[in-house]
Amino acid sequence: MGFIRCIVRKLKETGINQNMQKVSKGAEIELFVEKLAFGGKAVARLDGFVVFLDRAVPGQTVRARIGKKKKNYAEGRVVEILSQSDHYTPPECPHFGTCGGCHWQDISYDHQLYWKRNHVIECLSHIAGVSEADVQPIVASPEQFRYRNKMEFTFSAKRWLLADELECSFDREELFALGLHVRGFFDKVFNIGECLLESPAAAGILKKARELAKKSGLPAYSIRNHDGFWRFLVVRETKRTGQMLVHLITSAESNAEKAVDSFSSRLIADFPEITTFIHSVSDSKSQVAAGNSSRVLFGPRYIEEKLGDRTYRISANSFFQTNSLAAELLYDTVREFADFKGTEDVWDLYCGTGSIGIYVASLVKKVTGIEIVPDAISDAYENCRLNNVRNCSFMAGDLKEMIKIAAQAGRPDVIIADPPRAGMHPKVLKTLLEVAPKRIIAVSCNPASLARDAALLLDSYEIKAIRPFDLFPQTPHVECVMRLDKRMTDIG
Numbered sequence: 383m384g385f386i387r388c389i390v391r392k393l394k395e396t397g398i399n400q401n402m403q404k405v406s407k408g409a410e411i412e413l414f415v416e417k418l419a420f421g422g423k424a425v426a427r428l429d430g431f432v433v434f435l436d437r438a439v440p441g442q443t444v445r446a447r448i449g450k451k452k453k454n455y456a457e458g459r460v461v462e463i464l465s466q467s468d469h470y471t472p473p474e475c476p477h478f479g480t481c482g483g484c485h486w487q488d489i490s491y492d493h494q495l496y497w498k499r500n501h502v503i504e505c506l507s508h509i510a511g512v513s514e515a516d517v518q519p520i521v522a523s524p525e526q527f528r529y530r531n532k533m534e535f536t537f538s539a540k541r542w543l544l545a546d547e548l549e550c551s552f553d554r555e556e557l558f559a560l561g562l563h564v565r566g567f568f569d570k571v572f573n574i575g576e577c578l579l580e581s582p583a584a585a586g587i588l589k590k591a592r593e594l595a596k597k598s599g600l601p602a603y604s605i606r607n608h609d610g611f612w613r614f615l616v617v618r619e620t621k622r623t624g625q626m627l628v629h630l631i632t633s634a635e636s637n638a639e640k641a642v643d644s645f646s647s648r649l650i651a652d653f654p655e656i657t658t659f660i661h662s663v664s665d666s667k668s669q670v671a672a673g674n675s676s677r678v679l680f681g682p683r684y685i686e687e688k689l690g691d692r693t694y695r696i697s698a699n700s701f702f703q704t705n706s707l708a709a710e711l712l713y714d715t716v717r718e719f720a721d722f723k724g725t726e727d728v729w730d731l732y733c734g735t736g737s738i739g740i741y742v743a744s745l746v747k748k749v750t751g752i753e754i755v756p757d758a759i760s761d762a763y764e765n766c767r768l769n770n771v772r773n774c775s776f777m778a779g780d781l782k783e784m785i786k787i788a789a790q791a792g793r794p795d796v797i798i799a800d801p802p803r804a805g806m807h808p809k810v811l812k813t814l815l816e817v818a819p820k821r822i823i824a825v826s827c828n829p830a831s832l833a834r835d836a837a838l839l840l841d842s843y844e845i846k847a848i849r850p851f852d853l854f855p856q857t858p859h860v861e862c863v864m865r866l867d868k869r870m871t872d873i874g
Contacts, residue, residue, distance in 0.1 A: 405431055407451045410461065415442045418497040420504060420830065422485065422858030423457075433458055437479065439489050440497075441467030469493040474527070474578055480542070481562045481572045484579060484856030495520050495852060498860040502829040502850045509833035512845055520850040520860070521715075524707040529855065530579045531619055531687070531706050534671050535560055535588060537595065537602040537612035538571035558602055560592040560615060569605050579856070583655045584617045587628065591615050594648055598641045603633055605669060611635050613664060614671035618685060618696060619655075621706040625685035627658040629698040631673050634663050646679045657681045660698045672699050684761075686768070689713060692741055693768045700761050701734040705853040712825070712851050712863060713741045716798060719847055719865040720823050722746050726795040729788060729819070731781060731810070736762030736774060738798055738825070743771045750794070751776040752784045782809045789817050798823045805831030811838050818842070822866040827853075832862055844869050 405411065405428055413426035415438045424438035426446070432455040435446055443465040446458040473479075473487040486494050499520040506512035523529055541559035559571040573592070576585040595602070595612045603610035616629040628649065632642065646659045658681030662673025676698065684697045689710045696702050703709035716738055720728075722745040730739035733751030735758050743749050743766075751774060753759055759778040766774050777784050797819045799806060805828065806814075814822065822843060826832035829850075836845060843866040851861040 405433065405448055405451060405456045407448050407456075409448045410445055411448065411458075412464065413444055413446050413458075415440050415444060415467070418489075418501075418858070420501040420858075431456070435460055437485055437488070439467040439470045440493070441469050477572070477574050477577075481564065481574055481577075483562055483565075483577065485565065486858060487856045491522075491526055491855065494855065495522055498852060498858070499850050501858075502848065502860060502862055505829040505833040506836070506848065509830065510837040510840065510845075512833070512836070512848075516845055516848050518847065518849040520852060521708070521711055523705060523852045523855045524711075525705075526855040527578045528581055529705045529707065531621060531702070532704055533577065533580045533584060533588075533617050535591075535615045535617075536563060536571050536669070537610075537614065538569070539602040539604055539610060540569060540571065542567075542570045542572040558592075558596045560588065560595060560602075560612075580617065581619060583626065583653060584619060587617055587626075587649065587653055587656070588615070590649055590652055591628075591630075591645070594645050598645065600635070600638060600641055608667050609633075611638055616671050616698070618698075620685050620687040620696075622688040623686055624655070625657045625687075626653075626655045627660070627681075627685045627696070627698065628656055629660045629662065629671070631662045631664050631671055634665055643679065650680055658683060658685060662698070689737070690741065692737075693765070694735065694737055694740075695761055695764050695768060696735070697757065697761055699755075699757060701755075701758065702737065703853065708851060708853045709737075712853070712861060713738060715849055715851075715863045716823055716825065717742055717745065719849075719863060720745075720796055720798070720821065722796070727792060729785075729794040729797045731785070731797060731799040731806075732801045733762060733776065734758050734800070736765050736776060738800060739774055740765055740769055740771050742798070743769075743774050746796075747773065749774040750788055750791075752781055752788060753778060754780055782807055782813075785810060785813045785817075789813065793817045794819045796821045796823065798825070800825035801831075801835075803828045803831065805835050808838070811835060815839065815842055818868065820868050824862075824864040824866065826862050826864070827859065829860060829862055832864060836864065836866065839866060842869060843867060 415424045415426050417425045419425050424435040426433045434457045444460045445462040448458045450457040469490050471490045503514050503517050538559040541557045542564045559573045561572045561574040564570040600611040603613045614631040618627040659679045662676040664673040684695045726746045728746050728749045730751040733753045739749040739751045756778045759776045762776045846867050847865040853861045
């Protein structure tokens, strides 16, 4: 809600926040939808008072019911569309509005791109003080549907019931679910039939897996009681090589190994696309699709994807960009923005399996990658071997500490940083200023944290280019690549 407060504050500064008493909880009011706010909610106003709406399209006139009233804004939901927007497009997914996934699917794709770029502009302007002229046109995803190479599904014994099912009674087996979480509910899972963001083969695997798990007689895991067996199903697939990895995560159960073996053999028999099947056991209470121990039931333990002229090995828990085709365009931009001359020492921070560092390795003197996950570092070295790359080395550990150790061996010419959504730790940013590379290439999936990080660097660095990317069509998420160059007064 931090950015919502920022938007409201900006509106108040312009004197637009009058007559808020006309909006009360439970009231139904007519509103014109003006824009989309960062995070995906729509923005409307009643006599200047801000109302945020879930699932509305700019240009619509709607009747909305107020669900939450704060001092400076309210939140509501659309109960009726009174007039339609030119930017509306009929959603293709039959589950639209129920599952917690792509809730921008009713917005035309060109308008999705417009608002994503606009959100980058707003974040950089409000947080880092960067003007619109610095933000280049957004790069569209090559595919608007079927683009995801990874889908994570959750088992549940508490299936989300549709409106026409609420008056019915169900036995325990009928409430068994394997699907996606309902938006806004951590413990409710919707039994999706098909997700249009994954391939038809992955959708078929989901349906068959649900059927097999239900027939096993073993219960789904309960996030409330922390009992039950079936926990997660992760399906990973490549777009260029046609390989597929299925990762099943369960609780520990002494007599369940035969059930898992039967589950995997039936799934593999029905879907020859599966090239690796892994079973992991987790005793963690947190809802993370990873295990304490794993066994490979079929295949080589990994799949391999190609980006450009590079091949990448992806294991069950490896991080890899979710949209392979768009990621290739993003990596090409990293190369372009870095403007390598062939003599650079490069640090690749938050390197994961080394995908970006390996992608640029042929253009530089050497690459040093740093990553906290040891398994990812193992994959990074394997990816170097696959691509005959010999000028990359990797360090496993907490970046805040490892970056200081790396600095003892010499300062980098260029730093590439692809941090998690929360952005870079302040201590990492402090060290970046100390080692003072000539150029920083920042890759980010969150323009707000990117703007915050950039703001802390702007005394010493100048933003030269910002290019947004749409790696997640039908959703509000947007990726960016930013080039920051050392200011001339600070060089030397």
